[in-house]
Amino acid sequence: PLENVEFGRIGAQAAKQVILQKIRDAEREQIISDFLDRKEHLVNGVVKRIDRGNAIIESGRVEGFLHRDQMIPRENLRVGDRVRAYLLRIDRGARGPQVVLSRTAPEFVMKLFELEVPEIEEGLLEIKAAARDPGLRAKIAVISHDPRIDPIGTCIGLRGSRVTSVTNEMAGERVDIIHWSAEPAQYVINALAPAEVSSIVVDEDKHSMDVVVDEEQLAMAIGRGGQNVRLASELTGWELNIMSRETAEAKQSTESGHTLALFIEKLDVDAEVAQILVDEGFSTLEEVAYVPLNEMLEIEAFDEDLVNELRTRARNALLTAAIVGEEQVEASAGDLLSLEGMD
Secondary structure, three states: OOOOOOOOHHHHHHHHHHHHHHHHHHHHHHHHHHHHHOOOOEEEEEEEEEEOOEEEEEEOOEEEEEOHHHOOOOOOOOOOOEEEEEEEEEEEEOOEEEEEEEOOOHHHHHHHHHHHOHHHHOOOEEEEEEEEEOOOEEEEEEEEOOOOOOHHHHHHOHHHHHHHHHHHHOOOOEEEEEEOOOOHHHHHHHHOOOOOOOEEEEEOOOOEEEEEEOHHHHHHHHOHHHHHHHHHHHHHOOEEEEEEHHHHHHHHHHHHHHHHHHHHHHOOOOHHHHHHHHHOOOOOHHHHHHOOHHHHHOOOOOOHHHHHHHHHHHHHHHHHHHHHHHHHHHHHHHHHHOOOOOO
16 A cells, blocks of 8 residues: 655645646647647737737737747837737747737738738738838738739729728838749849849859949939848848949959950950850850850851860869869868867
């Protein structure tokens, strides 16, 4: 038989508290689990209390935490205010799971549009991305899966009713709605609206674009405090360098000069041949070495013998550079091993 253990009054009270706490934790886990099962990313609730600037939001049987840095700047929530927020994540700590809410996340504006635009839930429209400067300005990229539907007009709504509802929920934050495009350059052009783009140079390796605009469009393209270009960059995922035509021409001239000198030295050709390569859009030895043969043969000033010779010289130059680089690495490694204590 089990031995009876005598608890004092204090010990019994402590055991009772531990058991009750475990029960409360289990209940909270179950409530949150049921809440997550509904897959509702927007939470509607009431401010229950304010704690050091953070708001505790009561939504049904769930309490969510809206931290100060997840509130829209300059908005002041009070106890009893009705609030809508995005379910950002569930933090699981020693005090149990905590529902973390946000009103500044880009997903918040996307979910608000899903509420206002039934065509999104029906699969006719899709919001592909969003970027925000909370409380001031947002950009969303939309696409229509039905050619009969204008995605921008549909999101704006009759007399702007739909976009106005979203703006009001976000403390007056202005929303730019643009067409999403699978073509990166076109996507960036759309994202920089209302500024008009003259030309774009894409650098795939650096995942960046030089965006050229007319002088009178420069301030609009950049935006106040860099807001427009920053949001466009965040929306598209590309690093964007906005510049005037004059700046672009100066940059191109400098880069062309460097490329010209590179070709003259590494390919051992005269300035005329090097200039033809630059004029045809070649900017690296790799391009000369490995661009399809038929593309180089389309250059009127080059015959097949010259093309083959240029490709061979370019490949030899690249091979030499690789060997030198490897020797430098080995030499550096040898120097490190020769240091005292590196045996």
